[in-house]
Amino acid sequence: MTATPHVQAGVAADPGRVGRWLAHQLADPGWRDCGVTSIGQGRSNLTFRVSSAAGSVVLRRPPMGSVAATAHDMGRERRVLTALAGTAVPVPSVLAAAPGGEPVDAPCYVMELVDGVVPFGVLPAGWADPGARRRAGEALVDVLVALHRVDPAPVGLADFGRPDGFLARQLRRWSTQWDTWCPGSGTDAATAAELTALAGELARRLPETQRSTIVHGDYRLDNLIYDEREPGTVRAVLDWEMSTLGDPMADLGLLMVYWSRADDPPVWRDAPRRHNLTREPGFPTRLQLAERYAEGTGLALHPLPWYAAFGAFKLAVVVAGILSRVADGAVPAEFAVGMSDGVPALVALGRHVLRAGLAG
Structure with missing residues (x-):
């Protein structure tokens, strides 16, 4: 993980207080004298590496200041991590x-520090080697398949959400967020109208859910820790907020x-991404990822353009929120940085995918 100097570790997680608390919680006085360093990208929940003579761990807490509790629920993250321990999901x-x-x-939790690399x-x-990149892409899909195969009830997550009406609620939720963030985001009237039109089209074409499972909510390459020596092995999935x-x-x-390709047409290439690593030779195409997922889950892929368009809509609203804040x-x-044209580019991508599918 990369350090983020914009998050003041001493303010958000004071080493003296953290050390005393860890010494008591983990029954080891070696934690009292510890260092706290910000890691990750820091746009949402804050993540810190805590190091001492007793070892190193990771502390997660909500952002500083007033935040929406449901968007930064530490208890929720802790619960799903605890539930998935022992399953095929690392x-x-x-x-x-x-x-x-x-x-x-603030609410917080401490988890083990998993050795490995986060691609970013x-x-x-x-x-x-292109073969290593292919294995990394395939491993990403295989872990997602493993997550979606977990039966929520036996692991204690039967009441972790309300599957009925999930897509309609998600669409309403992000539309409401858009109404909140749009005025301060600097989004022009034409783009705002296009986003509203995209939301309406998504609502009219709402697909029928094939199956309900545990959903990660932000599954992407840089939310995984890979084995440093074997790109085909995922050691941990992060950021379950x-x-x-x-x-x-x-x-x-x-x-x-999120997936970027070197041969993408402009409407795909212009949309802001977390990274462009997957443009390198060897990474699977979007179609290859989707087909591997369908083979592993048995789910039909014909409604996938709707879900990709909804993903573009959701990210457009997230970008508007960042610009507003x-x-x-x-x-x-x-x-x-790099997000000034993000909202119109993502809206254009969402509308394009609904018309032309993923191949266009």
């Missing part, structure tokens, strides 16, 4: 948790939007 072990007060004056910015050293019970095709559709001074301006 997740870090949860070691301790607090509902508030000590150690960070540049390709890891072991991924130079948006997980729930719902339609698994929503995860696949969003993954399609930057304009308000709630988050640093660096959060919005």
Whole structure:
């Protein structure tokens, strides 16, 4: 993971308080003298590496300031990680948790530090060979298949969400967020009208859910920790803050939007991505990812364009939210780097996918 200097670790997670709390929680005084370093990209829940003579762990807490509790629910993250332990889905072990007060004056939890690499910015050293990149892409799909095969009830997640009406609620939720963030995002009237039209078209063409499963909510390459030596092995899946019970095709559709290809037409290429690593030779195409997923789950792919279009709509609203918060001074301006044209590009992609499918 990469350090993020814009998050002041000493403010969001004071080493003295964290060390004392960990020493008590883990019954080891070696934690008292610890260092706290911000890791990850820091746009949502905050993640810190805590290091001491007793070892190293990872602490997760909500963003600083006033936030929507449902969007940054530490108890929810902790619950799904604990439930998935022992399944075919690799997740870090949860070691301790607090509902508030000590150690960070907010709900938080501590999990094991999983060794490995998070693909972001540049390709890891072991991924130079196209065959390694192919295995990494296939492993990403295989872990998503494993997640969507988990039966929620036996692992204690039967009440983790409301699968009935999931897609309609998601569409309403993100439309409401758009209404909240649009005025401050700097989005022009024409783009706002196009986004509203996209939401209406998605509502009219709502697909029938084939199956309800545990849904990650933000499944992408850089939310995985890969084995440093074997790109075909995923060691952990991270960032479960948006997980729930719902339609698994929503995860696949969003993954399609995140996935970038060197031969993408402009409407795909212009949409902002977390990274462009998957443009390198060897990574599977979107169609190959989707077909491998369908083979593993038995789900039909014909409605996938709707889910990809919804993924583009959702990301457009997220970008609008970031731009709005930057304009308000709630988050640093660096959060919005490369996003100034993100909303219209993602709206254009969503409308295009509904018309032309994923191949266009």
